[in-house]
Amino acid sequence: SNFPPGPVNLPFVGSAMILDVRNLTKSFATLKNKYGDIFSIYVGSTPVVVLNSYQVIKEAFDRHEFSGRPGNFSGTFFQKGRTGISTTEGKHWKVQRDFLENYLDNLTGAGHKAVEEVILDETTDLKSEFSKHEGEPVSVSYKTNISILNVLWNVVCGRKLHSQQQEFQTVYECIDKITQFMSRAAIFSFLPVLTKLLPESITCIERGRYYRNRFHEISEKWIQEHRQDYRGNRTGDLQDAYIQRINQGDDTFSEQGLAAMLREIFIIGAESESVMMRWVFRILSCNPQVQKKIQAELEAVVGPKAQVKWENKDDLPYTMAAIKEIQRYADIAPTGLMHKTMCDVKIGGFTLPEGTLVMANISQCHRDPKLWLKPEQFYPEHFLTQDNTLKSVEELPGFLPYGIGKRACPGAKLADMQIFLVVSNLLQEFSLSMPGEDAGVIATQFKSGTSVLRNPRPYRVVINNRVSS
Numbered sequence: 402s403n404f405p406p407g408p409v410n411l412p413f414v415g416s417a418m419i420l421d422v423r424n425l426t427k428s429f430a431t432l433k434n435k436y437g438d439i440f441s442i443y444v445g446s447t448p449v450v451v452l453n454s455y456q457v458i459k460e461a462f463d464r465h466e467f468s469g470r471p472g473n474f475s476g477t478f479f480q481k482g483r484t485g486i487s488t489t490e491g492k493h494w495k496v497q498r499d500f501l502e503n504y505l506d507n508l509t510g511a512g513h514k515a516v517e518e519v520i521l522d523e524t525t526d527l528k529s530e531f532s533k534h535e536g537e538p539v540s541v542s543y544k545t546n547i548s549i550l551n552v553l554w555n556v557v558c559g560r561k562l563h564s565q566q567q568e569f570q571t572v573y574e575c576i577d578k579i580t581q582f583m584s585r586a587a588i589f590s591f592l593p594v595l596t597k598l599l600p601e602s603i604t605c606i607e608r609g610r611y612y613r614n615r616f617h618e619i620s621e622k623w624i625q626e627h628r629q630d631y632r633g634n635r636t637g638d639l640q641d642a643y644i645q646r647i648n649q650g651d652d653t654f655s656e657q658g659l660a661a662m663l664r665e666i667f668i669i670g671a672e673s674e675s676v677m678m679r680w681v682f683r684i685l686s687c688n689p690q691v692q693k694k695i696q697a698e699l700e701a702v703v704g705p706k707a708q709v710k711w712e713n714k715d716d717l718p719y720t721m722a723a724i725k726e727i728q729r730y731a732d733i734a735p736t737g738l739m740h741k742t743m744c745d746v747k748i749g750g751f752t753l754p755e756g757t758l759v760m761a762n763i764s765q766c767h768r769d770p771k772l773w774l775k776p777e778q779f780y781p782e783h784f785l786t787q788d789n790t791l792k793s794v795e796e797l798p799g800f801l802p803y804g805i806g807k808r809a810c811p812g813a814k815l816a817d818m819q820i821f822l823v824v825s826n827l828l829q830e831f832s833l834s835m836p837g838e839d840a841g842v843i844a845t846q847f848k849s850g851t852s853v854l855r856n857p858r859p860y861r862v863v864i865n866n867r868v869s870s
């Protein structure tokens with residue numbers, strides 16, 4: 402009876418008639434004006450509570466009571482059930498998540514040199530690929546995806562794969578097809594009956610299942626190979642560290658759990674990084690003045706030839722501000738992943754029963770005129786103080802590219818490091834521009850959806866060597 406208010410719930414379609422499903426955040430803005438920061442909508446017959454301001458999102462997601470996860474169709478489909486981190490909750494989720502978070506914190510913290518070397522190595526390969534196509538309009542996705550996959554491969558398997566190798570190509574194809582399928586299938590979480598009613602040509606479930614099964618076989622094969630290599634005294638990569646926990650008999654650690662974690666890293670991690678890099682290249686190529694400022698700063702601080710290192714970031718406030726502004730402006734996960742209440746909870750004067758689905762309107766935070774001077778524009782100065790130093794996290798409420806609280810992305814530091822090293826080292830050598838016929842409109846392919854990443858509209862970029870041009 403004390404449930405958050407919202408628009409009318411119609412049989413079968415829920416609130417769909419009044420929501421613009423291709424631009425959910427626009428509909429949420431209208432509903433926020435009518436109902437306030439906390440309201441509810443119905444997706445099919447399922448109520449979903451939507452949180453619409455930084456304050457309520459932070460208040461909720463910092464609390465364990467909001468750390469549940471619904472067993473949604475896409476997540477459980479690709480994992481063949483609820484396993485790993487993103488689809489589990491309670492003790493299993495906490496232990497598995499702590500393991501990944503600690504592992505990645507160590508990797509990107511004091512001992513970050515090893516992973517930095519791997520990223521820099523990939524950046525060098527990327528630069529030589531770009532050199533081959535100087536002056537031509539090119540699509541950068543495939544090339545950047547190779548370096549993203551190779552870095553993740555190194556983290557989990559301790560080795561690099563050549564992009565020409567069959568195994569690499571198979572993994573690439575599986576990730577591509579599975580993520581495409583999951584984004585299309587998000588609606589089945591709320592209307593599972595559609596999987597029975599619609600023909601395969603629309604649901605594509607058979608195809609999704611085929612790639613899902615192939616990826617399961619591959620992840621299980623990696624573990625068998627690692628097991629055969631492992632002598633109990635090597636803690637080089639993530640699999641070694643995880644196998645050590647299995648051998649110790651630690652609760653919730655198993656080969657199946659490791660396989661699920663590997664799939665999650667490659668599906669959630671690689672795809673998020675890939676989408677973010679697509680925005681990086683698009684936004685930078687449309688903003689030559691910002692590139693010039695980054696290049697001037699790099700030249701003054703690091704010099705024209707020396708490789709930019711992670712430790713340089715503290716002396717490069719403008720470069721860091723531009724990268725953060727890309728993350729805000731791109732707003733790749735407008736509603737993040739859905740949460741669920743673990744018990745009956747109270748928030749903002751409302752009562753949410755145990756098991757209520759909760760969605761954060763992250764776009765609202767990234768576009769809030771109370772938090773950002775020019776919310777609809779790309780403006781790196783959002784992240785700088787008046788003295789041109791980088792603002793601290795405390796000065797940036799509403800900046801949530803990785804979510805917030807108990808479920809915030811455990812891969813954030815690794816992704817930040819990779820974006821910084823790629824952007825800074827590339828811009829030192831190259832400038833990015835738009836092909837002549839490109840009008841420079843920065844737009845999304847689809848405005849937004851539920852648990853779906855926002856991609857930029859397909860584009861090409863011209864890469865010019867700064868010395869030769």
Ligand code: HEM
Binds near residue numbers: 670
């Ligand atoms: C630019 C890159 C990335 C972005 C923007 C991003 C963003 C996000 C967001 C918004 C969430 C949902 C948070 C929530 O549920 O409230 C999330 C969850 C997650 N991310 Fe990332 N992510 C990125 C890269 C990565 C990488 C590289 C990895 C792994 C190495 C990773 C692994 C995960 C996992 C396992 C979860 C689920 C956490 C949980 O349920 O406790 N992500 N990410």
